[in-house]
Amino acid sequence: MRLAQGGDASAYRRLLNEITPAIKSFLRTRFFHHDHVEDILQEILLAIHAARHTYRPEQPFQHWMYGIARHKMIDYFRRQMRKNTNEVNDEELVTFLEDPANNPEDALVREDIDKALQKLPRKQRAVVLLTKVEGYSMAEVAAKMGMSEAAVKVTAHRGYQKLKEWLIVYGYR
C-alpha cells in the first residue's frame, strides 16, 4: 500500500488482487446471500481506493483494511434493512404461507415449506408463523414475544430470507 500511495500501479494491482479473496471470505461468513458478496466487495475496494491516502505504514494494514470492510458492510446492511421494511419481497411465498388451504394440490409444496420452517431457529420460526400464518401485526408479535418492534422486523426479515434459501435448496426458484 505504501508503494501504491506513491503511484506504483503494479504494486497496487497486486495488493488488490491479494486482498480480494481475504475480503470475500470475511464477507461470506457474514452473508447468507452470496450474490451480495460481490456487490459489497466492490464497494469495499472502491472505498479502499478512495481512502488510500489515510493509510499510515506504522499501522497494521489489516486493521485499516478490515476497518473499511466492516464499515461498508454495516452500511450495506443498513441500506438493505431500509429497503426491506417489514414485508418479504416474494409475494408468492407470502400468499402461500397466508393461505395454504387454497391450493390442495400443493400439499407437497406445503410439506417442503413446513420442512424449511423447521430448519429456522426457534425465534425466527415463531416470528414467521405469527406474522405470516397467524396474521399478527409486528407490534402484536413484539408484545407477545417480549421483543421490540424493530427486533421483530429484523428477525422476520432474516427468517424470510432463510426460508427462501431453504426452498431454493429444495428445488424451488
Next chain:
Amino acid sequence: MDTDKLILSLTKDLKPVRRVPAPLAGAVLLSVVAAGLVFFALLGLGGPRADWLEMSRHMPFMADSVIMFAAGALAAFAACRLAVPDTRVRGTVVGALFLATSAWVYLCGRAFLGVTAGGMQAALLSFADSAECILGLAVLIAAPLILAFFVMTRAAPVWRGWAGYAAVLSVSSFGALGMRFLCQNENTPHLLLGHFLPVILFFVSGIFLGKTILRRGL
C-alpha cells in the same frame, strides 16, 4: 461490473496521494489552528478581558486554563486517530477521550460543589449573562469546528460518532479557554451555567454531528 475489471480500472492511471499526517502531528496542527482561530475570533469580539494579565498570574485561573488546553489537545489527538479507518477504537483513543472528558466533568463538578442555592438562583435569574457567554462560545468555536469536520470528511472516519465527539470536545475546549480570556465574570454559578455546562452539551452533541456529517467521508 466484474471485480477484476474494477481492479484494472482502479489501478489504471494511478496517481500518487499525499498521506494524512500522523495522529500526533495532526493533533498538534489541529490544536494550533483551533487555538489560532479562537484567538482571532476573540479579537473580533472585542479582545481579551481588561484584567487578563493580572488573571494569568492567578494560580486557579491558570490551572483551569491548562486543564482546558490539555483537554483540547488530548481530544484533538483522539480525533486525528479516529479520522482514519481501524477495526476498533484503540485504547489510546479511549484513554485520551476519557481524560479529556474527565477534565470537564471535574471542572463542572468542582463548580457545582462551589455554588450555593442562592447563588444558583441568582445566576438563573440573570440567565441573559450566561446566554451571552454561550453565544460567545458558539462564535469562538464555529470556524474551527467547520474546519475540523471538513478535514475529517476528507479523511475516512469509520467510527463517526466517536470522531464527532472527539472533534467537538477538542474545539469546545479551546473555545472555552478563549471565553475565559474574554469574560470577566468569575462568579461560580455563571461559570457553571455559561461556560462549563454548555461545553459538555456541545461535545455530547458531537456524537450526533459526527454520525450525520461524517457520513460523507467514506
